[in-house]
Amino acid sequence: MPLQLTGAPSDPDLLRLPWDLPLERWPEHHLVSLPRGISRHVVRFVRLSGRVYAVKEISEHFAKREYRLLWDLHRLDTPAVEPVAVVTGRTGADGEPLDSALITQHLQFSLPYRAVMSGTIRPDTLNRFLDALAVLLVRLHLTGFYWGDCSLSNILFRRDAGSFAAYLVDAETGELHPMISEGQRLHDIDVAHTNIYGEMLDLEAGGLLHPSLDPEEVADSICGRYHRLWGELTSEEIIDEVDWHMIDKRIRRLNRLGFDVAEMMVRRKAGTGRLIVRPKVVDAGHHQRRLLRLTGLDVEENQARRLLNDLDSFRVSYGLRHEDEAIVAHRWLAEVFQPTIEAVPQEMRRKLEPAQLFHEVLDHRWFMSQEAGNDVGLPTAVQSYVKNVLVFKPDEKALISEVL
Incomplete structure (x- = not known):
């Protein structure tokens, strides 16, 4: 079979x-050095035309299957790496067949959990990781995706304001269904518990786990976080017929978690004056979609929430409460966001993506203002942030080969 690239x-x-050539023998000039997680397969990163790709050596059957799954997840707007192509028909110089390869787009500004935990991990950092993992698992299950091998090693993390956003990397064992069964969902959580417990033991053995953290308690906590979020998003709520405002409160609570309610199912409980309310369809990315609609900025959910808060503050400060929201957003983008990013030296903008950069400048402004006793303003905050904070930060962009 001749060499074939499909995708x-x-x-x-x-x-x-x-x-x-087998991936493990690829010449160094083709490769870029990036932090990578633990994988049962050989994985290499290559840089071509300014883009970075991850190449995984795997059998043809599983390469094609994983490509289709990743493409379906991408189509459903689920947090996962983007598939590019499958390479089949590989043969070595000696004529012997080689495994196929799956090519995916490397997620810029992302890191495997071990790279972020390169120092002793603090409890609050671990909490943010586990929250991100719980959100990812819930989103996958709402989509009907059964993972089968959930672990921190199969996830990439991106900074999202003060939190993290998690992305699925390895879908080799996954299955996509119209709706996930209760058994599949609970099995995924059991697998996650086992894998994360093992990963925490590994970190502990390497001296990377904070002494106050117990590996088993960490693994238990991911299950608790997942079940609480799943229940908030899918559980039924019984209300009195006169308490219709409770439905609005439920929707607002879900919005604060970053989810939109596309439809609510409301039915009367037999023999009572009460109603049973359940979110029928829940979509993630509430703040992302609002910011994208208003400004065209496509960012993570918590970053979007922070930027929208600043946009709302801008609206109040300039007396634009009654102005059209789209017009206010355009002014904020032109007068606040873009000038802030452009005030950062060009060579330093690659350290963080723009939305994360803006978020950190806002944080820096708040701390400076608290110390000064008055608002120092964005221009002053940007100058101080660049000089005293950003210059010391490692470069998180995928094209830079520094390993954190």
């Missing part, structure tokens, strides 16, 4: 890679 590759140079 939607945007770079013809992918065909020119040394596919006649």
Whole structure:
């Protein structure tokens, strides 16, 4: 079978890679050094035309299956790496067949959990990781995706304001269904518990786990976080017929968690004057969608929440409460957000993505203002942030090969 590349590759140079060599023997000049998680397969990162791709060596059957799954998840707007292509028909110089390869787009500004935990992990950092994992698992299950191998090693993390956003990397064992069964859902949680317990023991053995943290308690906590969030999003709520405002409160509570309620199911409880209310369809990314609609900025959920808060403050400060929201957003983008990003030296903007950069400048402004006893303003905050904070930060952009 001749060499075949199937998918939607945007770079013809992918065909020119040394596919006649096993990945572990690829020449260094083709590779870029990036932090990578633990994998049962050989994985290499390559940089072509300014983009970074992850290449995983795997059998043809599983390469094609995982490509289709990742594409379906991408189509459903689920947090997962973007598939690019599958390479089949590989043969070595000696004529012996080689495993196929799955190519995915590397997620910029993302890191495996071990790279972020390169120092002794603090309890609050771990809490944010576990929250991000719980949100990812819930989103996958709401989509009907059964993972089968949930672990921190199969996830990439991106900074999201003061939290993290988690993305699925390995879908090799996954299955996509119209609706996930209760048994599949609970099995996923059991697997997550076992894998995370093992990963925490590994961190503890390497001296990377904070002494106050117990590996088993950490693994238990992910289950508790998941079940609380799942219950908030899907459980039934019984209210008196006169308490219709409780439905509005439920929707607002879900919005604060970053989820939109596309439909509510309301039915009368037999023999009583009460109603049973249940969110029928729940979509993640409430703040993301609002910010994207208003400004065109496509960012993580917590970053969107922070930017929207600043936009709302801008609206109040300039007496624009009664102005059209889209017009206010355009002014905020032109007068606040863009000037803030442009005030950062060009060579330093690659350290963080723009939304995260803006969020950290806002934080820095708040601390400076608290110390000064008055608002120091954005221009002053940007200058101080660049000089005293950003200059010391490692570069998180995928094109930079520094390992944190």
